[in-house]
Amino acid sequence: MSVKIWALKKSVWVFHVNTGACNNCDIEIVNMLTPKYDVERFGIKLVGSPRHADALLVTGVGTEQAAIRLREVYRQTPKPCAVFLVGACACGTGIFKGGYHVAGPVDEIIREVDPDAIIAYVPGCPPKPEAMISGVVKVLSAI
């Protein structure tokens, strides 16, 4: 295990990227920080800049306007970084499939920048906070 991967697995700091979501996944992400789930006790913390992040939590369909910003945010994140696609929209554009302003799915947008990106899918509309925590655990034990 390289030092970078070893460091990635300790105290994962996440940056939250909304690429055109309905707010639900976003609210559930913030919900993870609050007393009922309280992921901060595991060192998982929302940070204000992608440059400080170990992982990206991407929600939403990836609209035309957001896709440009998402690529830029991914470039700014230090590598290796894990990308979690939270919710049905991010996993495969969901109910908005075929919309004229939808550039997604998000995984393809990220693969354009980095074909070897570590991408994890947390489906659900919205996924429960338990599902997101389970997704993080699965990815960190797999890499």
Add this chain to the structure above:
Amino acid sequence: MKKTLHKPILAVGPFHPLQEEMEFFQLTVDGETVTDIDVRISYNHRGIEKLSETLQFDQIPFLVSRICGICSASHPLAYIQAVEEIAGVAVPERARYVRTIINELERIHSHLLWVGLGGHFIGYDTVFMWAWKYREPVLDLLEEITGNRNNYGNVRVGGCREDIPDEMVPKILKELDKVEKKTDMLTKAVLDDPVLHARLKGVGILSKNDAVSFAVTGPTARGSGVAIDVRRDDPYAAYGDLDWNVISQTEGDVFAKAVVRLLETFESIKMVREALKELPKGPIAVEVREIPPGEGCGHAEAPRGETFHYIRSDGGNRPTRHKVRAPSYVNVPSFKASCIGQHVADVTLTLAAVDPCYSCTERLAVVDGHSAVIHDYEALLQMSREKTARIKKEIGAPEFKLEDI
């Protein structure tokens, strides 16, 4: 000649650490004071109105509940009311009550959510953690009734999808008692806290005149002394049968908006209790075979204000036009009145005070690919020199020549 300096511009967004959604604010600042504000949206536009024309009447509630995750009971309800107006459906009594209960539970969790975020925006994370802790039981109740913590998908043309089982009523009442007790504690703590008074009072004032001229709705209007509420003014679902009050405050500042939201939470708890007590027996839905040609409007009071849906049908199984007007669409432009003259530090809070919901608002995307200008190195150098010359002229700096050195 009057000398003018170019004012610095502060950019907030599109990915801002405090805000969940993408939005972009350009604040023109003079020192610490904000002198102008510009909002750019459409990052979140998903083309819902167009998508809706490709779906059947019965599928659309699932789409419109995903316009906004926190108004996911109000949007489908407004849509359903528009369709029911076209079809002339009389909804069963019990369905009207179930709709009311789901909508009010949504309002409770949404208002507590805002109070928490408001606390977070001013760096008072205790309020944030409290409020979000106390809204959890409401989400659990909604999950038990509808099967999902958010995005309930509980309404359909002619009634509701899931009933509230009678044996669940005592449990809901018990949970509501707990939520009420905790919200009471939170409200007293918030309204009594000198720190919050100092931080929220007199900040981001939206006067009654401005509230009327920007046509704001919901708690934003009620905080500025404009006591409008669709639930009272044009009762739908079971609101006409219940006994409750419209809360309004006259100050128009962030504190007044917080007070309105906190006190409305109690009204909502009261309404849910009363609706559960009077829950009529009977079916929860009638079958609707087809939607005749025609036009219909429906509106509902979402936690953020009035949401409005317009449907036109040609007699087929899909609408030919679906128009949505969400509350934040009228609330967001009121920033022009409430933010100008504020300190930069107060602006994020003032922006958050109307509880803006950009995923609701973004019905329109303007994509301009033709006017992009690409400057080469020489042109940039030339522009830079021109700007330096302009600034020197403005501040009256002495002419500087290389030969003088």
